[in-house]
Amino acid sequence: MAIIVKNVSWNFHSRSHIDTFGKNVVVCGRSKNVGLPIALLLHSDARNECPGHEATVTLCHRHTPPEELEFFVKRADIVISATGVVNLIKPDMIKPGACIIDVGITRIPTEDGKDKIVGDVDFEGCSDVAGYITPVPGGVGPMTVAMLMSNTFKAAQLMVEGAAKVVKANGN
Numbered sequence: 001m002a003i004i005v006k007n008v009s010w011n012f013h014s015r016s017h018i019d020t021f022g023k024n025v026v027v028c029g030r031s032k033n034v035g036l037p038i039a040l041l042l043h044s045d046a047r048n049e050c051p052g053h054e055a056t057v058t059l060c061h062r063h064t065p066p067e068e069l070e071f072f073v074k075r076a077d078i079v080i081s082a083t084g085v086v087n088l089i090k091p092d093m094i095k096p097g098a099c100i101i102d103v104g105i106t107r108i109p110t111e112d113g114k115d116k117i118v119g120d121v122d123f124e125g126c127s128d129v130a131g132y133i134t135p136v137p138g139g140v141g142p143m144t145v146a147m148l149m150s151n152t153f154k155a156a157q158l159m160v161e162g163a164a165k166v167v168k169a170n171g172n
Contacts, residue, residue: 018099020042020054020055020078022054022056023055023056023077023078024055024056024075024076024078025039025042025055025058025076025077026059026073026076026079027039027042027057028060028061028064028069028082028089028120029060029061029080029081029103030059035059038080038103039057039059041053042055042078043055043057055078058076060073061083062083062084062085069088069093073089073093074093075095076095076098077099078100079098079099079100079121081103081104081120081121082120083104084104084106084120086104086106086118086119087120087121088120089120089122090122090125091122091125091128096129096131097130098129098130098132099130099132100121100126100132100133100134101139101140102120102121102123102134102139102140103119104118104136105136105137106118106119118136119135121133121136123135123136
């Protein structure tokens, strides 16, 4: 999963042209599959890791006291939330023009008995304040699927190249 997170992050960074160098980033969520890899990737420097995003990262989670979460989020240029807590990020918490990336997924029942998928961010309210915002569903999910496909293709290529090298080395 960390490779997928790395590819999604790099594609977002390279395609959106949102600079992360020196930016304040809040990552809400500390899971080993999403929150921690994103925080480490954004914090990385270009000397030792690739790619280096050079952001100042604050890691919060679902149990961060609300007033502290609000304190950090209000100062963030970029907010990435992956907690599974509906409406954790509200419009009055975010800095005007901030980039909001909602990775949270929660199923809530609707009146007709079906489930609706929602994220961690109050999308309607935050849309008026944020400079960039991803919806749920339809935001990060399709990019994740695309990166899975890309990684599968790359893995297949590496397997074929590796098999060709083995055959060549054995003289077959």
